[in-house]
Amino acid sequence: MESENILEAKQVSVAFRIAGKFQKAIYDIDLSLRRGEVLAIVGESGSGKSTLATAVMGLHNPNQTQITGSILLDEEEVIGKTGDSMASIRGSKVGMIFQNPLTALNPLMKIGQQIKEMLAVHDVYPENQYESRIFQLLEQVGIPNPKRVVNQFPHQLSGGMRQRVMIAIAIANDPDLIIADEPTTALDVTIQAQILDLILEIQKKKNAGVILITHDLGVVAEVADTVAVMYAGQLVEKASVEELFQNPKHPYTRSLLRSNPSAETVSDDLYVIPGSVPSLSEIEYDKDLFLARVPWMKEEAQKVISEKMTEISSNHFVRGQAWKKFEFPDQKLKGGKK
Amino acid sequence: MWKVIIRRILLMIPQLFILSILVFFFAKLMPGDPFSGLIGPHTDPHEVEALRRAAGLYDPWWEQYLRWLGNAIHGNLGMSYNLKEPVMTVIGHRAINTFWMSLLSVILTYLFAIPMSIVAARNEGKWQDQLWLTYNSITFGIPPYVFYLLIIFIFGYSLNWFPTGGTVSPDAMGIIPVFFSKIYHMILPAFSLAVFGTVGIFTYFRSGILDEQTQDYVRTARAKGVKEKVIFRRHILRNASLPIASNFGFVITGLLGGAIFAETIFGYPGLGQLFITSISGRDYSMITALILLNGFLGLLGALLSDIIMAMVDPRIRIQ
Numbered sequence A: 001m002e003s004e005n006i007l008e009a010k011q012v013s014v015a016f017r018i019a020g021k022f023q024k025a026i027y028d029i030d031l032s033l034r035r036g037e038v039l040a041i042v043g044e045s046g047s048g049k050s051t052l053a054t055a056v057m058g059l060h061n062p063n064q065t066q067i068t069g070s071i072l073l074d075e076e077e078v079i080g081k082t083g084d085s086m087a088s089i090r091g092s093k094v095g096m097i098f099q100n101p102l103t104a105l106n107p108l109m110k111i112g113q114q115i116k117e118m119l120a121v122h123d124v125y126p127e128n129q130y131e132s133r134i135f136q137l138l139e140q141v142g143i144p145n146p147k148r149v150v151n152q153f154p155h156q157l158s159g160g161m162r163q164r165v166m167i168a169i170a171i172a173n174d175p176d177l178i179i180a181d182e183p184t185t186a187l188d189v190t191i192q193a194q195i196l197d198l199i200l201e202i203q204k205k206k207n208a209g210v211i212l213i214t215h216d217l218g219v220v221a222e223v224a225d226t227v228a229v230m231y232a233g234q235l236v237e238k239a240s241v242e243e244l245f246q247n248p249k250h251p252y253t254r255s256l257l258r259s260n261p262s263a264e265t266v267s268d269d270l271y272v273i274p275g276s277v278p279s280l281s282e283i284e285y286d287k288d289l290f291l292a293r294v295p296w297m298k299e300e301a302q303k304v305i306s307e308k309m310t311e312i313s314s315n316h317f318v319r320g321q322a323w324k325k326f327e328f329p330d331q332k333l334k335g336g337k338k
Numbered sequence B: 001m002w003k004v005i006i007r008r009i010l011l012m013i014p015q016l017f018i019l020s021i022l023v024f025f026f027a028k029l030m031p032g033d034p035f036s037g038l039i040g041p042h043t044d045p046h047e048v049e050a051l052r053r054a055a056g057l058y059d060p061w062w063e064q065y066l067r068w069l070g071n072a073i074h075g076n077l078g079m080s081y082n083l084k085e086p087v088m089t090v091i092g093h094r095a096i097n098t099f100w101m102s103l104l105s106v107i108l109t110y111l112f113a114i115p116m117s118i119v120a121a122r123n124e125g126k127w128q129d130q131l132w133l134t135y136n137s138i139t140f141g142i143p144p145y146v147f148y149l150l151i152i153f154i155f156g157y158s159l160n161w162f163p164t165g166g167t168v169s170p171d172a173m174g175i176i177p178v179f180f181s182k183i184y185h186m187i188l189p190a191f192s193l194a195v196f197g198t199v200g201i202f203t204y205f206r207s208g209i210l211d212e213q214t215q216d217y218v219r220t221a222r223a224k225g226v227k228e229k230v231i232f233r234r235h236i237l238r239n240a241s242l243p244i245a246s247n248f249g250f251v252i253t254g255l256l257g258g259a260i261f262a263e264t265i266f267g268y269p270g271l272g273q274l275f276i277t278s279i280s281g282r283d284y285s286m287i288t289a290l291i292l293l294n295g296f297l298g299l300l301g302a303l304l305s306d307i308i309m310a311m312v313d314p315r316i317r318i319q
Helices: A049-057 A083-087 A111-121 A127-140 A159-170 A189-206 A217-223 A241-246 A251-258 A289-293 A295-303 A329-334 B002-029 B045-054 B061-073 B087-122 B127-141 B144-158 B175-213 B216-224 B228-266 B271-280 B284-312
Strands: A005-018 A021-034 A038-042 A065-073 A094-097 A177-181 A209-214 A226-231 A234-240 A309-313 A316-319
Touching: A005 A049, A005 A209, A021 A049, A021 A065, A021 A209, A021 A226, A021 A234, A038 A049, A038 A217, A049 A065, A049 A094, A049 A177, A049 A209, A083 B228, A094 A159, A111 A127, A111 A159, A111 B216, A127 A159, A159 A189, A159 B216, A177 A189, A189 A209, A189 A217, A209 A217, A217 A241, A226 A241, A226 A251, A234 A241, A234 A251, A251 A289, B002 B061, B002 B284, B087 B127, B087 B175, B087 B228, B087 B271, B087 B284, B127 B175, B144 B175, B144 B228, B175 B228, B216 B228, B228 B271, B228 B284, B271 B284
Parallel strands: A038 A209, A038 A226, A094 A177, A177 A209
Antiparallel strands: A005 A021, A005 A065, A226 A234, A234 A316, A309 A316
């Protein structure tokens, strides 16, 4: 019995111990992901994207974090699982690709050994197939001359090649879910597209779910089915990719889209969101946090309490009500252009 | 690899040559000479002067140096002024004592330091960590000679468990009793040296483990689902041991320096003790030979470190 949803996250909060107190880094996240679907999580640095992904992987240090809510991975509860019981899920049901391929591989182990380790930890493939599986994986991720590469060390490969190896490791046991945490950020622009295409190709072949964490809205528009926008540890908007790009509602989503260069904005100056993401200790989760960064809406921000996500149209969720009043400064001056 | 090693060894020759000039010159600058000690109220100063002249002490320094160098190249480092024996013979005897004692102390050093670092790093901030950090601060702060005297007082004198000097007891006969008697005599100085040797290795290794634990490849290993114990052994420990492996060559060289105090205080007749007595006796030929030996060991240690690094770290190839 395969469930439709490979990932089902409900009211997930993660708090880190900072100076003896637990400070919430992400708050009340609801997300779900179907097999074969690509979910993009966007938001600026510090908005909690990686914290969420790390929670799904169960990679947070249990002594320093408090995780509440529920994360079902293929109908199996992940929160509360620690040590070896969580380790058996990691790598078999979920594979993760990290941001920096230059440091993500052990410098003292040969590429072949590092892939073999992944196979050996889980019993998905029998031991006598390890070797053929390693070659198969390396070919699948587009590495030329796999016979040579298995005996090479990470420093002998380029960044793009190393990220391909990371992908090979992540998919070695045919996981149902692939989490890619900014997989192309550290790479050359010319390589970025290749790596993304590769991830999607594998995803389609295996019908796996993909969570893609990224800053790059261009990438999102191209590859995602659903987009979740995060700000200061909260989801602020969630919709299908077409809906979100054509009909963005939340001020943060609109600001992000407007600060991204595109064919339409090319003649204008790019929009700059003033200020930065609040630090954990400043966050009060009963307010619309983003409005604090909109100078002419500060009063509005103070008034809003207990903001919830509301479904404004089919599968389009927006947090709070304040978005209805939001305008960009130039629109405000000209009395609204659109 | 072998070519590189041979070339590196050949490169040592000019380095040793420069060292020898410096050593020879500085030895000459020291006040006094081997004959100063002979002068008493009843000695004829002219006689001593004649001895000095005969020993060539009034020749220009470069002439003395070239004479010494010529002999040294033929393996003759001269006669010890004080011991009236060839320098090489004396050093040979003493070196054997120091070698075995140092070997024992190196083994003890790593035997203490490695488990200590692992326990401390695995329990960062807890009492096990605090305990070993405190231990290391104390040993780092104590002057070695004070510690050595304490050790002698407690284990040699008060408890009378170990001998307080020499390398072998005079009544030991036959190979096996002599062997055990030698080990027995080595234990106190070797143990004391190890206590101080531990400090550097502990500091390196503990912080190395803590650093490696937060590296990205460790996170990758966790994401693979590798068990924590295996991650520690296979990933963290191997990477953290690189700095101490490369430090190994220098530890060996450092032992001779450490032995100077230890052997003198423990009355253990090795190279360290010889060095001190030679300096106080202005035994030029012995001093120059010993410093040259020390310099040679230093160069050898550096080479050894490079070779070890090239063997354990695939990113390093010696060119």
